[in-house]
Amino acid sequence: MLLRPPADIPSSEITPESTYLSRRDFLGRGAGALAAAAALPGVARAMPPQDKDELTPYEDVTTYNNFYEFGTDKADPAENSKGFTTKPWSVVVDGLVKKPFTLQLEDFIKPHKLEDRTYRHRCVEAWSMVIPWQGFPMADFIKRAEPLGSAKYVQFFTLHDPKRMPGQERPILPWPYTEALRLDEAMHPLAMFGTGLYGKTLLPQNGAPLRTITPWKYGFKACKSIVRITFTEKQPLNTWQLTNASEYGFYANVNPEVDHPRWTQSKERRIGEFRRRVTLMFNGYPQVASLYGGMDLHKNF
């Protein structure tokens, strides 16, 4: 389904929310769940009913957020980002590219076809959601940026402006928030830049106006409210790894076999559900497995 940028016509006007709610076009589902269930024989029998991935209500998606730039409680981002403006917004693209450039947000998005994609979203804190995103493949933009052959990683930076992002007034994390992907991960067809959800323009608490979406990774791997994208040869240190390397790594792939030191990652609570679900390898997106061939995922967590 092709849509024009939400700024012109919100796709909520084209696709009613009720249609979203009844839709079942989950990318990579089915096969993914089966593969994971087969890989975890003992667990498959004890699995709570998880044959269905219902969309998480809009209310939950927009009020239960980890976005420390607007406060550390889950309800803080929605509350403290009221009045946060994303116009004007520009994005710097630099590092190992043919020619560094700066783009206004409109020009960043305009050349791309916006797509609707519903992905599972798994937080490192063992809760999860199902979110209907709008955005475009990250690969399409990376081709536009023309990275040099020496570029191996792409790094993203969130806006750093404590006046607009009050959470940054406290040194909870080393600001600005930064995240990075290996270039081949970023080029994977599942990786995308997000500009909206539920057919509406992205709200600040969800990372407006531009964020990354990598559904096979834990949520913290996403970089929100992006102002800079840089291409590097060396593996960058992402914010949570910089903060606590024993608990958060570079890859942050959803992996039920590698526990967080303080809690299990083998199960998760889907927001709105009572019973816990079994967490699937790569969050149920086995098509990314080839990216990590030969790697020890216990070490590279």
Place this chain on the structure above:
Amino acid sequence: MKSLPLPLPLPAAVLRFAPPARVTRVVLFVASCLPLLVIAGWLASDLMFHTRHLGSNPIKEAEHMTGEWTLRFLMFTLAVTPLRQLLGWNWLAKHRRTMGLFAFAYGSTHLLCWALLDVQLDWMDIVTDIMKRWYILIGMTAWLLMLPLAATSTAAMIRRLGKNWAPLHNLVFATVVLGCIHFFMAVKRDIEDPLLFASIFAVLLGWRVYMWWRRRQAAQVTPAIG
């Protein structure tokens, strides 16, 4: 310790404040039940009707709230002695047991919230969590240490234990220390709330050290005058 003069020059009205016990007993009991009733009501409503009183993840929120109320009641318990010494409010002594038993009740609710609603009696997970996660082991120990205190809180047990009752009930300090550590370890990054509890505890403990020092001074000075 009662023979020591009060350290603060307070107006007589404050020092004389002593509401009737039958009133304070009812007021404190109702007020102490209130958070539990509200949390339980909201949780039930959220789970059945998705009302979001406790946000989008109500089980987690109820777990956090009951945990924090446990620490609050432990702080109330530890505040009784300093308040008696500071304000002369000896009537508070009658309610320390109530506060302590409520700390135990909230701690037990916190534990049940985790075991029944969060991990949902998945014994494999419960056992591995206790064995592998330090903060759960520490929290569990803090709760276990409250068991003998709750069990020996009756008038008959106080009489039976005699001199041993007070040393036994000093275990409450261990519970608070472990409870605070448990809270520090449970948060991901923002330590503001655990730090607040630890600071209050430091003040309450510091007060005791100060009073102990004053008593020592008094004991040394008195014979010299006599």
